[in-house]
Amino acid sequence: MSSSALRSGLVKLLQESLPLLLTALVCWFIVVATGNEEAFADHWEDITYLAREHVVITLQGFLPAAVAGLALGVLLSRPRLRRVAEPVIQLLNIGNTIPSLAVIALSMTVLGLGTPPVVLALCLVALLPIVRNTYVGLTTVPPDFLEAGAGMGMLPRQVLVQVELPWAFPAIMAGLRTGISLAVGTAPLAFLIGGGGLGQLIFSGIAVYEFGTILSGAIPVILLALLADLLIGLLAQLLTHPHTGT
Amino acid sequence: MDILTYIVENFSTLLDLTIQHIVIVFSSVFIAILTGVPLGIIICSSRIASRIVLGAATVLLTIPSIALFGVLIPILSPIGHGIGTVPAVVAVVLYSLLPIVRNTYVAISGLDSALMEAARGIGLRPWQRLFWIELPMAVPMIMAGVRIAVVSNIGVAAVAAYVGAGGLGRLISRGIAQSDPRQLITGAVAIALLAVLIDLVLLQVQRLLTSPGLRRRAGGAS
Amino acid sequence: MIDIENLSKVFSSNNRDTFAADRVSMRIAAGETCVLLGPSGCGKTTILKMLNGLIPRTSGTIRINGRDLDDFDIAELRRSIGYVVQQICLFPHMTIEQNVSIVPRLLKWDKARTRRRAAEVLATVGLEPGHFLHRYPAELSGGQQQRVGVARAIAADPPVLIMDEPFGAVDPINRESIQDEFLAMQQRLRKTIVFVSHDIDEAVKMADKIALFRAGRLEQFAAPDELLAHPASDFVADFVGKDRELKRLALIRVGSARVADAPALSQDRTVEEALALMNAQGREHLTVLDGAGRPVGYVTQARLSAGVPAATLESAMTPATSVSLDDNLRTAVSNMFRGDIGWLPCTDGEGRFDGEISQAAITHRLGQTYRERR
Numbered sequence: 003m004s005s006s007a008l009r010s011g012l013v014k015l016l017q018e019s020l021p022l023l024l025t026a027l028v029c030w031f032i033v034v035a036t037g038n039e040e041a042f043a044d045h046w047e048d049i050t051y052l053a054r055e056h057v058v059i060t061l062q063g064f065l066p067a068a069v070a071g072l073a074l075g076v077l078l079s080r081p082r083l084r085r086v087a088e089p090v091i092q093l094l095n096i097g098n099t100i101p102s103l104a105v106i107a108l109s110m111t112v113l114g115l116g117t118p119p120v121v122l123a124l125c126l127v128a129l130l131p132i133v134r135n136t137y138v139g140l141t142t143v144p145p146d147f148l149e150a151g152a153g154m155g156m157l158p159r160q161v162l163v164q165v166e167l168p169w170a171f172p173a174i175m176a177g178l179r180t181g182i183s184l185a186v187g188t189a190p191l192a193f194l195i196g197g198g199g200l201g202q203l204i205f206s207g208i209a210v211y212e213f214g215t216i217l218s219g220a221i222p223v224i225l226l227a228l229l230a231d232l233l234i235g236l237l238a239q240l241l242t243h244p245h246t247g248t
Numbered sequence: 249m250d251i252l253t254y255i256v257e258n259f260s261t262l263l264d265l266t267i268q269h270i271v272i273v274f275s276s277v278f279i280a281i282l283t284g285v286p287l288g289i290i291i292c293s294s295r296i297a298s299r300i301v302l303g304a305a306t307v308l309l310t311i312p313s314i315a316l317f318g319v320l321i322p323i324l325s326p327i328g329h330g331i332g333t334v335p336a337v338v339a340v341v342l343y344s345l346l347p348i349v350r351n352t353y354v355a356i357s358g359l360d361s362a363l364m365e366a367a368r369g370i371g372l373r374p375w376q377r378l379f380w381i382e383l384p385m386a387v388p389m390i391m392a393g394v395r396i397a398v399v400s401n402i403g404v405a406a407v408a409a410y411v412g413a414g415g416l417g418r419l420i421s422r423g424i425a426q427s428d429p430r431q432l433i434t435g436a437v438a439i440a441l442l443a444v445l446i447d448l449v450l451l452q453v454q455r456l457l458t459s460p461g462l463r464r465r466a467g468g469a470s
Numbered sequence: 471m472i473d474i475e476n477l478s479k480v481f482s483s484n485n486r487d488t489f490a491a492d493r494v495s496m497r498i499a500a501g502e503t504c505v506l507l508g509p510s511g512c513g514k515t516t517i518l519k520m521l522n523g524l525i526p527r528t529s530g531t532i533r534i535n536g537r538d539l540d541d542f543d544i545a546e547l548r549r550s551i552g553y554v555v556q557q558i559c560l561f562p563h564m565t566i567e568q569n570v571s572i573v574p575r576l577l578k579w580d581k582a583r584t585r586r587r588a589a590e591v592l593a594t595v596g597l598e599p600g601h602f603l604h605r606y607p608a609e610l611s612g613g614q615q616q617r618v619g620v621a622r623a624i625a626a627d628p629p630v631l632i633m634d635e636p637f638g639a640v641d642p643i644n645r646e647s648i649q650d651e652f653l654a655m656q657q658r659l660r661k662t663i664v665f666v667s668h669d670i671d672e673a674v675k676m677a678d679k680i681a682l683f684r685a686g687r688l689e690q691f692a693a694p695d696e697l698l699a700h701p702a703s704d705f706v707a708d709f710v711g712k713d714r715e716l717k718r719l720a721l722i723r724v725g726s727a728r729v730a731d732a733p734a735l736s737q738d739r740t741v742e743e744a745l746a747l748m749n750a751q752g753r754e755h756l757t758v759l760d761g762a763g764r765p766v767g768y769v770t771q772a773r774l775s776a777g778v779p780a781a782t783l784e785s786a787m788t789p790a791t792s793v794s795l796d797d798n799l800r801t802a803v804s805n806m807f808r809g810d811i812g813w814l815p816c817t818d819g820e821g822r823f824d825g826e827i828s829q830a831a832i833t834h835r836l837g838q839t840y841r842e843r844r
Contacts, residue, residue, distance in 0.1 A: 021307045029319070036322040099443040101403025104436035107420045111429050111436075187312035191407070194424055204318045208411060211331070213322040220318025224311045231310050366559035369524050370622075371548035371576055380572075384563045459563035461606030 018235060022228040029221045041214020042221075048203060053222050056199035059117065059192055060230075063124020064185045068178060071129050075136020075174075076162070091137060098130045102188040110195040120189075120197030127188050128181035135177025139170025175238040182234055186227045190219070200226075254430040262419075266438065269415035270446075272405045276337045277397050280344035285390060287345070288352025289378070298353060305346035313339060313404045317411045336408035336415075343404055344397035351393030355386035388462060391454035398450060402443045406435075416442070472498040472521070472630065472662060477530035479516050479686070489686040490516040493530070496681055496691050500535075500629075501660040505673040508683035509709070514666045517683070521632050521664060522548045534630060549573055552623030552661070556635040558615045560607035566592070566618055567603040573626040591621040596651055613644040620652065624659070633665045637672070649675060670710055674698070674717050682706055695721045699839045715836055716800070724802050724827055725795035727835035728816050732826040734759050737766060737784040744783055745774050757815040758787040763822040765792045765815035792817050795824060799835070802827050 033042055078087040106123045113119035143166050151161040167174075193201030203219025255262060291298040308316075320335040359382060367377050409417025419435025422428065455463070479491040490513040498504040506514040519525040521532060523544045532539040539547065560569050567588045574584040589599035595617040607615055616637065623631055637645045637652075653676065656663065667673050673680050674694045682689045682697065690702040698714045698721070701707035710717065733747050733756040748756055748771045758767045767787035780786040792815040793802045805814055806829065813828035 021303060025307055032319060032323065038322070096444050099399050099402075099447050100440040101406050101443060103403060103406045103417060103420055104439045107423065107432050107436040110424070111433055183310055190312050190314045194421075201314065204314055205410065207318070208321065208331075213325070216318040216321055220315040223315035224319070227310050227312055227315070228307065360557075360559075362555065362557040363559045363561070365524060366553065366555050366557075367561075369519075369522055369548055369553040369555070370573060371545045372572075373545050376576070381561060385561075459606075461562045461564065461608060 014239075015236070019232055022225065022232055025228055026225060029217075029224060033217055033221065036213055036217070038214040038217055041212075042218055045203065045215065045218035049200070049218055049222055052198065052200045052202055052219070053226065056189055056201075056223070056226065059120055059197055059199055060124065060182075060185050060189045062117075062121045063189075064128050064182050066121075067125045067128035067181060067185070068132060070125075071132025071177070071181065072136055072174070074129075074133045075140065075177075078133070078137045079140035079166075087137065087141075091134060094130050094134050098134070102127050102184065103191060106188065106191050106195060115196035117197050119195055120192040124185045124188055124192075128185040131180040131184065132174075132177040135173045135180070136170065139173030139177075140166050142173075143169045171242070172238075175234070175241075179231065179234050179238070182230050183227065186230050190223050251430050251433055255434055262434070262438065265414065265416050265418055266442065269402070269405055269417075269439075269442065272333065272336055272408070272413060272415055273340060273398055273401050276340035277344045277394060277401065279337070280341045280348055280397060281394060283341075284345045284348035284393075285352050288349040288390075289356060289382075291349070291353055292357045298357075302346075302350055302353065305349055308342050309346045313343070313407045314410065316342070317408065321411065331412040333413045335411050336405060336413035339408065340401045340404055343401055344394075347393040347396040347400075348390065349393075351389045352386060355389035356382050359385060384459060385462065388454060388458045391450070391457055395447065395450040395454060399443050399447045402439060402446065406439050471500045471535055472664065473531075473533040473536075474498075474517075475531045475533075477517065477520065477532060478528045479513070479520060479525065480528045489513070491520070491528075491530075492686040494683075494686070494688045496688060498662060498664060498679065500662050502678040503656060503663040503665060503676055504679045504681060505665045505667050505677035506681050506683065507667055507670065507673045507709075508689075510668060511685075512683040513686040514668075514681075514683050515634055516686075518632055518634055518664060518666050522551050522553060545576075549576055549626065550628050550630070552626075552628045552631040554619050554623045554631065554633040554636040556638040558612075558619045558639060560615055560618055560622070562607050565604050565606055566610070569607065569618060570622050570625050572622065573628075577626055579626075587625060591625050592618070594624070594655060595621045597621070613640050613648060616640050616648060617651075620655075624661070629662060631661045631663045633663065635666050635668070652676070671717065671720075674720055682709060684709075695839070718836060719800035719803055719832070720798050722799045722835060723795065724793055724797050724799060724816055727799060727831045728795065728825040728827050729831055730825040732757065732815070734765070734815070734823050735783060736761070737782065737787065739783050740781055741769075741774050741778060741783065741786050744769055744786075745771065748774075755813070757790070757823055757826065758783045759823050765790060765817065765823045768815070790815060792823075793827065794819075799827075799832055803829075803832065 033039060077083060078090060102123070105127055106120070109119040109123035109126070113122060147165050147169065148161060151165040156164065189199055190201035190204060192199045193205050200219045200223045203215050204223070205219075207213070207215030207217075207219060287301065291301050316339050317335055320338055321331065324335055324338065325331075364377065364381070367381050372380060405413070405415050406417035406420065409415055409421045416435050416439050419431045419438070423430070423432030423435055474494055474496050477491050477494045478489065481488045481490055492513075494517060496504075506517060508514050516525055520527050521534075521539075523539065523542075527539075534542075534547075534551075560566075561572075564572070567585075570588045570591055571584045574587055579587070588603065592599045592602055597614060597617055602610070602614070602618075607618070610618065616639065620636070623633075637648055640648055649672065665676060667676070677694050679691065680694055680697050681691045684705050690697055690706045692700075692702075695718060697706065698710055698718045701710060701714070707714070733751050733753050735744055735747060735756060735758060737758050737760055744756060748754070754772070755768055755770045757765045758769060760766045766789065767783075768790045769783060769787050773788075774786065778786045790811070791805050791809055793805055794817050796819070802814055806812065812830075813826050815823055816825045816827055818824040
């Protein structure tokens with residue numbers, strides 16, 4: 003990789019991480035302005051432990067959702083399933099309007115307390131946008147491309163891998179981005195049904211009205227959410243331009 | 249059938265909570281419209297301003313709701329509103345700004361420049377262009393933003409029950425605390441239904457507010 | 471009347487100045503159609519947009535009906551100048567009636583008058599008001615939208631119209647007829663029109679005066695026939711094309727090149743009578759007429775002398791087309807080529823025979839302007 007490409011890559015990285023850095027700055031300002039530096043330091047051990055737990059449950063929910071969502075989106079977009087696809091997508095659209103707290107609560111009534119209902123809820127919340135975007139991306143490939151692929155003698159599977167998926171790639175990445183941001187946004191609620199994570203500091207802080215504890219939970223949650231968004235955005239760019247390194 | 253008896257017995261409470269929920273969401277989104285639409289119009293004239301405002305709003309939207317409440321509590325407590333309806337309203341306003349500002353900005357900055365020059369050339373003054381041409385043509389996009397704001401904030405308002413605001417989230421928080429599946433399921437289903445119903449209603453409102461001339465064009469394009 | 475004096479427009483970018491208008495002076499008389507013509511980037515659109523202040527002037531003055539542009543309130547000025555653009559730009563969220571009424575509304579006309587006027591102008595541009603008033607632009611064809619665009623511009627009856635390639639977006643098949651209708655409308659309304667075009671044929675057809683620009687400079691400002699016959703520079707000659715004489719054909723009416731004393735005979739006369747007449751006048755051919763005096767065919771001396779087994783001209787003649795005195799020479803030549811014939815009978819307004827036109831007469835007529843110059 004040439005040095006100029008490296009430099010432009012670094013500039014890009016800095017640009018993309020600017021929101022995260024600025025938000026961190028603002029958060030720190032709030033901590034200082036409300037006089038909670040010490041409380042923050044006191045909670046440091048809790049923060050690191052719970053943050054790890056937080057990331058683990060988020061990934062436990064998101065990763066299966068990503069795999070299942072992609073598979074389902076591809077399946078629904080196949081010509082044989084077109085007739086069922088539209089009603090299914092309509093249903094997903096409706097499902098998408100259901101608030102995550104409701105999903106968490108309903109998941110609890112099925113699986114009780116603990117990690118399993120949390121993982122199920124996060125998975126469901128993240129699944130919908132991934133399926134929908136994959137499906138929409140794959141069904142909006144211009145017919146000319148499909149014909150060109152078939153005309154060159156590609157098998158349906160080769161058309162899918164070499165023509166359709168590359169075309170749908172930006173839409174799929176946008177779906178994954180929405181999915182992870184919904185999972186990350188729902189994860190703090192996990193504490194409510196015994197799933198752990200940084201929500202513990204926020205909710206118990208609110209219960210005892212202790213700003214230091216609340217901020218110790220809220221700020222890491224905010225930064226993790228922005229970090230997840232940043233990482234998936236960078237991943238998308240890396241995969242789009244693998245040769246330029248940007 | 250416990251749930252049905254619960255609903256029947258507590259119908260007036262349920263209705264109260266639903267109304268509270270709707271009031272929180274709609275009054276906040278209303279405030280967001282009053283501020284977001286002008287903001288979206290103003291930033292059309294400056295690339296830098298639009299990047300800053302839209303960037304900030306995007307960051308805001310990425311923040312999970314309970315974390316935003318967590319940050320708002322210490323900020324709002326000095327004026328005596330750390331807990332209650334105020335943080336709920338502030339949070340919903342903040343979350344609603346992005347879809348409304350962004351859609352206003354996209355709609356108005358995306359208007360055909362030849363069309364806007366024609367409007368000038370005909371003799372419309374800036375205010376007349378705004379109210380006769382730009383806003384009416386932006387209505388479908390702005391209303392789509394409002395719809396997204398309202399529907400997604402029904403969920404935010406539900407979480408707001410944990411910072412002491414009213415609304416249907418109360419049923420869920422109480423249901424979890426008391427391990428009472430009746431309240432829990434009633435609350436969750438009521439919130440889900442409310443979101444789906446309001447989405448449908450707002451879709452109709454959006455259609456009504458859109459000029460038939462724009463509707464046909466949009467229909468022709470799809 | 472529009473007076474342009476020393477008008478300049480300089481665009482600066484990267485420390486380099488480009489003249490979109492370079493000391494342009496011209497005067498457009500009231501009721502005249504002036505076409506601003508030139509290759510793309512020659513500044514014609516910039517000059518047009520300076521007339522209604524869409525583009526600010528760098529220097530120079532523009533006076534409309536004697537009043538300096540600087541003395542107008544800019545919005546008021548624009549309302550007094552009808553504006554038609556290539557992209558048509560009807561407002562998609564307004565009905566046709568609302569689109570057409572927009573300037574009267576700006577001028578605060580009362581409702582009844584605005585409504586009456588909207589129906590009136592739609593009829594003027596050839597659209598049935600009852601059918602179109604309450605439709606939306608998206609429901610109309612390109613040609614219909616263009617008519618509405620013109621209707622919107624003339625709704626408040628402005629004395630001046632400025633048009634930026636107004637027929638550019640209309641397909642070639644409809645363009646011709648819209649141009650014809652516009653010409654007929656202008657015959658009645660007698661507006662002062664400034665019209666941008668890049669198409670020499672359109673300019674020749676529509677203009678009383680053509681202003682030809684190159685790189686912001688006014689190369690020639692003249693009537694179409696003058697421009698075609700006497701290009702002021704090599705650039706003008708190049709721009710109007712090598713076939714400029716053919717273009718002039720469209721400007722000259724058949725009537726002005728006609729030979730009046732041409733022989734003709736009714737179709738019930740005999741072949742002998744026809745031969746006698748042609749011999750007497752020294753002609754190679756004559757026109758055969760029906761009972762009402764309309765040309766229906768022709769006979770030639772060569773064929774009749776070769777001996778035809780027919781008594782009357784009706785059965786001896788070859789059918790022929792004719793051309794009206796009001797048509798232009800281009801139509802006449804086109805008909806001659808189609809019929810593979812060197813002349814055509816002419817008809818008057820009622821379709822009756824009135825002389826003939828020949829290729830020699832056309833050549834003579836086109837050459838007239840050069841002989842006068844010499």
